Amino acid sequence: MRFRYQVRDTAGTARGGVLEADHKEAMIAGLLQQGYAIIALKEMAVDQSGRALHRPIRVESRELASFTGQLAVMLTAGLPLLNSLHILLQQTRGRDLQRIVERVTSDVRSGSGLGDALGQHPQVFPPIYVNTIRAGEASGTLDTVVLQLSSHLGKFETFNRKLKSASAYPIFTALLAVAIMVMMMTFVIPRFAGVFEASGAQLPWLTRVLLNAAGSGLEQMMLVFLGMAGLMLLLVKYSFRIEGGRRWMDSLKLKMPVIGDLEKKRIMVALTSTLGMLLQAGVPLLKALQVAAGTITNYQGREVLQNVIRSISAGESLAVPLRQSGLFPPMLTDMIAVGEATGSLDTVLGQLAEYCERELTDRLENLARMIEPLLILLVAVMVGGIVIALLLPMMNMVSLVGM
Numbered sequence: 001m002r003f004r005y006q007v008r009d010t011a012g013t014a015r016g017g018v019l020e021a022d023h024k025e026a027m028i029a030g031l032l033q034q035g036y037a038i039i040a041l042k043e044m045a046v047d048q049s050g051r052a053l054h055r056p057i058r059v060e061s062r063e064l065a066s067f068t069g070q071l072a073v074m075l076t077a078g079l080p081l082l083n084s085l086h087i088l089l090q091q092t093r094g095r096d097l098q099r100i101v102e103r104v105t106s107d108v109r110s111g112s113g114l115g116d117a118l119g120q121h122p123q124v125f126p127p128i129y130v131n132t133i134r135a136g137e138a139s140g141t142l143d144t145v146v147l148q149l150s151s152h153l154g155k156f157e158t159f160n161r162k163l164k165s166a167s168a169y170p171i172f173t174a175l176l177a178v179a180i181m182v183m184m185m186t187f188v189i190p191r192f193a194g195v196f197e198a199s200g201a202q203l204p205w206l207t208r209v210l211l212n213a214a215g216s217g218l219e220q221m222m223l224v225f226l227g228m229a230g231l232m233l234l235l236v237k238y239s240f241r242i243e244g245g246r247r248w249m250d251s252l253k254l255k256m257p258v259i260g261d262l263e264k265k266r267i268m269v270a271l272t273s274t275l276g277m278l279l280q281a282g283v284p285l286l287k288a289l290q291v292a293a294g295t296i297t298n299y300q301g302r303e304v305l306q307n308v309i310r311s312i313s314a315g316e317s318l319a320v321p322l323r324q325s326g327l328f329p330p331m332l333t334d335m336i337a338v339g340e341a342t343g344s345l346d347t348v349l350g351q352l353a354e355y356c357e358r359e360l361t362d363r364l365e366n367l368a369r370m371i372e373p374l375l376i377l378l379v380a381v382m383v384g385g386i387v388i389a390l391l392l393p394m395m396n397m398v399s400l401v402g403m
Contacts, residue, residue: 003027007036042123059097059124061160065153067097068129072150075143082108100124113137127291128274135281145281152277155357159269162361170368173375177382184386192390203393210389250299254327258367265360267301268332272356276349285345286312301327318345332356 005027006016015036019027031038067088074084085105092098100121107117115134118125129149136145193211196203203211253263274295278288286309293305304325311321319337322328332352339348 003041005031005041006039007031008039059094059100061153062157063092063094063097064124064129065150065157067092067101068146068150068153072143072147075146081114081142097124114142127294128278131283131287131291132278132281135278135283139282141282148277148280152273155273159357159361163364167364167368170371170375173372173379177375177379180379181382184383189386189390196393204389206385206389207393210386247299250301253298254300262360262363262367263298264327265356265363267296267298268328268356269353269360270296271301271305272332272349273353276346276353279346279349285318 003019004016005019008015019030027041028038031041070088070091071084074087075081079087082105085101085108089098089101089105092101103120104114104117107120108114113134115130115137118133119130122130132145132149133142136142139145189210196207196211254260271292274292275288278291279285283291289305289309289312293302293309296302296305304322304327307325308318308321312318317337317340319333319340322336323330323333335348335352336345339345
């Protein structure tokens with residue numbers, strides 16, 4: 001395998017290049033032994049001749065879900081693992097995923113376990129995927145575990161589609177409002193400006209403001225707006241690159257009135273769905289929590305789970321540190337406590353995951369339904385204001401002619 005790396009040496013000088021290694025772990029160990037601090041490390045795709053392509057390997061989530069679903073069907077039907085991988089290799093259409101499946105098939109043929117073979121490609125198969133497969137191999141229930149994993153990925157894809165569809169219409173309406181405003185200010189209003197100037201009539205204040213905005217002022221306003229938008233994007237991008245900036249942004253998201261509630265529910269969905277599936281697959285609780293912590297993108301949420309892991313290592317139950325964090329509602333922590341007491345924690349987490357997903361989807365859809373009429377009203381006010389500003393002087397001219 002070939003990897004493109006970026007590191008800093010002991011003097012703080014940035015270095016980079018391309019190196020070959022058997023797997024990613026060996027590459028990381030080699031760089032660390034040389035005293036380098038790793039900034040970025042990505043496996044490079046190769047063409048059919050084995051030459052490295054200067055782009056990272058990209059496999060979409062729907063491709064991974066389809067691959068897992070087909071593997072689950074074949075294993076459940078009783079096909080041997082190696083035969084299933086050979087069939088998947090022929091059916092896979094994505095070039096990058098096909099190359100990865102080919103390497104995985106080769107490793108399994110050489111005697112490697114499926115989980116270990118998948119673990120060599122962390123850029124495609126996340127820790128939750130690899131650990132679930134390893135648990136299935138260890139327990140002898142690989143077909144059942146892969147079926148659970150396929151169901152989990154399918155739910156995740158459906159959930160993401162719902163989130164995108166809930167936010168698509170408000171975004172489209174907002175862009176439409178901006179496009180209408182720019183078109184009217186650029187093409188429509190300047191045509192009327194000449195007519196109004198030729199008439200010499202006294203223009204209403206609304207018309208004068210509109211004409212001034214459509215002149216040189218519009219270009220200046222657009223430049224100022226684009227400049228401020230670009231500056232904000234740079235600040236946000238830079239903030240996410242440093243630990244302090246990410247911590248502050250994630251903390252701010254949790255404190256905001258509407259976004260904070262959505263962010264908390266998103267953390268709940270990630271925790272319950274991931275932890276429930278891993279426990280059902282037979283992964284130990286501590287290992288499952290470590291994997292679940294890696295799936296949570298919010299910095300504060302990850303810190304809470306790290307504290308939970310330390311508490312459980314000291315002999316505490318799962319529900320107590322979750323309740324003490326203040327990040328999760330009492331309903332969730334109480335149900336987890338019941339699941340621990342009855343020995344059905346994996347089942348309870350699965351039920352909580354479905355409930356949290358429905359709650360988050362409903363909140364987003366309700367928010368979208370609230371924003372839609374506001375955006376439509378905004379478009380109506382903008383267009384109506386422009387039409388009124390153009391009609392007022394024309395009505396005045398008509399009345400003067402009639403006199």
